[in-house]
Amino acid sequence: MILTDAGFKTALDGRVAGLVTRNDGECHLQMNKEGFYEYFISPEQDFPSIYQVREKLIENDIITIFAVQEDVVRDRTSTKNDVYRELAGEIGSSRAFVQTIAEDSADIVSVIRMAYESVTRDIVVDSVSGLTIGIAPVLNCNLTSDGRGCANVAIEDLVIFNVTVTMDQCLKDMQTRLLxxxxxxxxxxxLVPICECNCSSQITANHTSCNGTGSLVCGICDCSG
Known part of the structure; x- marks a missing residue:
């Protein structure tokens, strides 16, 4: 959870301070004299991009909750709360949430409770590069608006849904992937790729269905030969 009454910085904002080196996306923390960890590379590298932050959240299975004071104004038309909602949308609806917090943070306990309920309310499957994922509800599962999981799930509720996975391109070797x-x-x-049908080895040359000039393979005429 991130509690703040300020806005955020992203890639290219560091140029104002002369920071032109791209952020490397690595963790640069060291303990100071007070026993707290500090990010010590900030005088040398630009801020990370939203994409870099999103990738690190996915890589480490982290869900971020932004607790933002509602009355802090960023500009004439937008509060920081709105800006953080836009940021959460860029990170992904299943990876980032925004909760409004009182100026004195007196409601922090209820904010944490609401944030936890927001995190657990939807059970969704994140996208995976190279795979097309389909969700089919089975028990107590109302599909989310994007069709990636079950929405409005109460704590301790049992939901069941089937997941179908299709590889976007055929790979010869078996693979292990994380969903x-x-x-x-x-x-x-x-994943055990199935790239060919069993019938592909059953070829009938000069088949009558192919006008006697083509080969019949899996019910299709192949006239390339």
Whole structure:
């Protein structure tokens, strides 16, 4: 959880201070004399981009909750709360949430409770590069608006849904991939590619269905030969 009454910085904002070196996305922390960890590379590198932050959140299975004071104004038309909602949208609806907090933070306990309920309310499957993922509800699962999981799930409710995974391109070797469920960990998948039908080896040359000039393969005429 991030509690703040200020805005945020992102890539290219550091140029104002002469920071032109791109952020490397690595963790640069060291303990100071007071026993707290400090990010010591800030005088040398620009701020990370939203994309870099999102990738690190996914990589480490982290869900971020921004607790922002509502009455802090960023400019004439937008409060910081709105800006953080836009940031959360860029990070991903399953990876970032925004809660409004009182100026004196007196409602911090209720904010944490609401944030936890927001995190656990939807059970969604994150996208995975190279895979097309489909969700089919089975029990107590009302699909989310984007069709990536179950919405409005109460604590201790049991939901069941089927997941279908299709590889975007055929790979010869078996693969192990992680299917992320933000807030609930990862599911390990073992993918065994099926790139050809069993009938592909059954070729009938000069078949009558191909005018006697083509080969019939899996019900299709192949006239390339």
């Amino acid at each position: 992320p469920l933000p807030g609930f960990g990862n599911v390990e998948l073992t």
